[in-house]
Amino acid sequence: MKVEEVMKKKVEFIEADAQLIDAIEIMVDKGIRSLLVKPSSEKDDYGVISTTDVVLRALGLGLDPLKTKVKEIMTKPIIWLKKEVDITEVANLMREHNVARVFVKEDRQVIGVIALLDITVALLRRKVIGPYVA
């Protein structure tokens, strides 16, 4: 089974120059744990800002989210794979890089994302790790 079959295609974006408070509002409002940070030019890479980045690198250290920019605390570059990759490789990649989500790219564009719970559900449903009893 390929990653394109289990990835979430809806990926929310934010600009690198946006204020941290804007990122927090979007995440809380939509109940999502990460935002993809857009490249600032053609040659630039994508970044990602997660709830872990927000709390452990900013709020927990007392930084003011109204005076901190997304680009100051984001993680860059992102960890990604191709859509044809088998889903059994996703967890290994997460372990290798110690990340909670990997992105799916096609022709330099991000087309999806798979997070910890997504890959766990997928492996369970596909009986890669045993029968699924709902």
Place this chain on the structure above:
Amino acid sequence: MVKVEEIMNKKVEFIEPDASVFDAIERMVGKKIRSLGVKPKEEKGEYGVISVRDVVLRVLGADLDPKKVEVEKVTTRPIVSVDRDVDINEVMHLMQKHRIARVFVKEGENIIGVCALLDVMAGLLIQKVREHYVT
């Protein structure tokens, strides 16, 4: 000020330390939650926690069979906890200090809630609104 009891999740699920990681996965997926409290190994013992991060990074990603790994093996023990009337800024500080994604809320010896990263972020927005209307 925003107290942790205002934003905590009161639904905390528990699992036995000698259950399999597979059981933990089924419970998390079935309930759509990212962590489980792990009961103490003996009476008077400390509670622990197992998260979906532990499951993926320490079991599935390490190519271990979740049916053959006990929950205890990948449990973080003891949990980090606070009283219900603690300020969320203190909770954020604890998360940063211990590099953890959730803090439990205790009343006496009982766990009455759990507060994760996204919860404290929601709490921060409430705090900003309150500051705005006070000043």
